[in-house]
Amino acid sequence: MNRYPLWKNLLILGVILVGILFALPNLFSQNPSIEVTGARGIEVTDAGVDEIKAALENAGVEYRAIERREGGKLLVRFATSGDQLRGQEAIEGTLSDRYNSALTLAPNLPGFLRTLGLQPMFLGLDLRGGIHVLIDVDMDAAVDQALERYTGDIRTLLRKQKVRYLTVTRDRKRVKVKFRDARTRDQAEALIGTEFGELVLEGGDDGSAFFVYGSLTPTDEQAVKRFALEQNITTLRNRVNALGVAEPIIQRQGERRILVQLPGARDPGRLKEILGATATLEYRLVDTGHSVQDAVDGRVPVTSKLYQDRDGRPVLLLRRVIVTGDQITDAAAGFDQRSGQPAVFVSLDGQGARRMRKVTTENVGKPMAVVFIENRTLTRLVDGKPVKRKVRTEEVISVANILEPFGRRFQTTGLDSSNEAHNLALLLRAGALAAPIEIVEERTIGPSLGQDNIDQGVRSVIIGFILVVLFMAGYYRIFGLVADLVLFVNLVMIVAVLSLLQATLTLPGIAGIVLTVGMAVDANVLIFERIREEIRNGSSPQASIHAGYEKALSTIVDANITTLIAAVVLFSFGTGPIKGFAVTLFIGIVTSMFTAILGSRALINLIYGGRRVGGLAI
Template identity: 45%
Template structure:
């Protein structure tokens, strides 16, 4: 009656071994470290370690170890204070050729790392760092795009010889076109519906009203969020953050977490810094190779390098990045990757005239961004900002370009997507405001970890003591299941790479109660059957069998609530929901199958008269 087949025990043992292995890295801890990696074509040479050792010794900054790995060098420190000082010194020593990032280097043995066993990531409330919540004014992008389309609509109507009185934008979401007669209005509606499929057109007497369709509006807003997220990730790299978290929160908010960073002013300066794109014509009258070799640059031009080759660009800027409001990668009519660029209406006319006069010539997209440089002067770190220009694309003008144009001649779809992102990331497409700022110090993070672990330990010990006192040996089995449940949660969080936050610890504590609750239901059911004069074996069978449906129902309802919290909640609430969900699923395995397996193993093949479950009822 109360026997499990061998394969179930093998499965449970396998799961336990799995949990122990993947939870083990969390016992080794981490060291504050600085990770140095080369940028672009820079390589790690043999002299780098010597430079680092000399710089740190001169500044009397102690470090635990310095190790070179393929692609980067890791310097470990005993505390975060030394880590933060060393980052500035190393950056000033090496310059902008290397990326110097704050990190936490795990002490986990190599054999565990080889099988993907890593410690859990800690959130800002546990590790310390800076949190920003940015508000994105997506309505401004809609209004800007409509302003550009107003110009194009007017051009299309004039080219089709359809007369109209005026085109206005009465509010942020509508475009209104006035006509003299119904015939012109109807002809315009047919033309504009074809040329502007993203708009919904509604007639009103002699007026034609246009507004973005809901799907187009959603796409525009989502594109704005993606553009800004890309810009943010690029800029955050300058802060030297190893594991930044930049993610959309709600419809028009972006959450930015910078673990290990404490300088709020510097972080805001980097995130709010302006970068841009500009388009310039290539100078073909002079030889770029000669200019690169001699260093003599012809007047009115500037020397750049593109794909390793020198090129000369005219100083005249034919289009500024602020005029580009969108860029999308796609497949052109020839089946090759292209990038479609949209220019704001106010700049389209001048851009059209310049490109019409330069058909057949090459046009370059130059990306300009201000980089932060640190130097050691008289033993002090001096920070300066230097604008860096880089040619990201060179293409031929095939025809006069207006409000929309294509960049062709791209080598692959992956490159086209990258170029479109770079064109969009020249500057924020819409205003971005800081609506929430929070700094969590490293000491507070350590205190949160201590208090969170302490609360889990106290809660677990109280529950363990109660179960042993009240249910005796069956309570001890339930306690083993409880410990195993916590082990499973830690292992799964570590394996998934999930971020543990303070609310996440609260979710684990809550799971302790949920896991024990299932065993309480089973044990009370077994007690009830014993009181009804059933045999111990029959009581065990009935207790687990009849309590199973109740346990599943209770856990499923809690699971639904956890999923709702994850769907509608923010980062911290989602952390609570994740740990609660994992805990519920693990508790169903440990509280039902594990305890039943142990009970069956001990009592399944025995003829017993009573059970050590906190009551004394002899079977007849």
């Protein structure tokens, strides 16, 4: 009686050992490091590595190692923070504008853990230190910009169709078109309704003039706002990536705000520079009449200009610009109906559509390129002082053949996957901010404060754990020691799951762990009290153990499920700190049910099961 089969004991032991393995990376220290990344995915070349080594040696800065990371990144490890800062100054003075560097911390893991791909859990802004910025997006301006585009497009449409109108203006949240007579108004209303089916049209007159009003439906207005928020998030993410900060957090907060958190970042001025950078797009024809190699060798034709794509390959384009990113009104990923291949569907305003129609009609079958242009200010440390300079980045992000003439709406094909199509669509929309932004909150948390938070959080966990251990051991004796052991295993399992999921541990998350430490023994208390009750009722020790675990199970499950529901609700509707608390609470409850019910039962079975006992140390 009270014996688990061998397979169940081995399964429980295997889960615990795997948990210990995933939790191991958190025991190792972290080295002050510098992460070097290429702008928009460009890999750091071997020549760049040699330049970095030479720069550090010339500056007399000792470094532990230089490692390549996934995504073409480079990690330079140092022994102390002082070496890290001096190394950053030396590296930034050497790197070209195609690379960015950022201070970070890298776990010093042994080789077998790195081989297995194991990593410690991330630390949030409140623990690691860094920069917190809350940005407000002007949604009214996004709607006004959308209506302004419609105003220009309607004006262009009426001129093209030779429909006489008096004025085309914006009247609050509507586009207002004025005519001399009702017949012309009706003709224009039909044209506008055909070309812009998403607008709600309404006719009217004041006795001397006739009007057509076009407005967005509430659904379309919300879509414009969502698009503006999504585009701004994408734009800011692209810009923040230039900082090279590990694990940046850029997420929507509420209906109109964006939260930007950069753990480990220490320069808020540099962040503002990145957020304030300007970017745009240009469509140009590829120069197929001249040799790219000649241009690379310095013989660039007067009518052309040499660019590079994202992989560093040269591309020769004509200087004449077809349309710019300011004329793009929308971009979405999808699939080509004829070939089924991934594609990006782009919409232009009236002026851009006319220009695109003319050029594509004359150049069917020829390649056209999309050029990404960004103007930003870089800050480099020179003799310990920040020196700013403006940098203009121009690179080709897409080249595709013109299959047929197109104008206002067209598609870009030749993409490798739907994921690439989605990324390109976001990039097309992320060339510039869709709506003005304003920084409404800015906080800088120093690394010393983060370390204090970590120390206090760990101290609270240890104190809570010790108090629970002493109480359980003194009150329930051997059974209490079993509960203490499975409580320790529960803590290891929580850390293991956080590391496995690469979740971010925050200060509220530590609070959730502390709460879990107290709640984790509840299940064992219920079981042990049930066993004591069975003993008082005259049951044998073996029967008491069996009844204690079996009869308390439903109560334990009910109590934990209600708490799990609360954790899910907190995660679903809460903001960042509340989500961090909910995640650790949820994980802690799940792991505590495993350790308290299965883990403690397995230990008790090993101690008392399968033999006659005269009494229980409970």
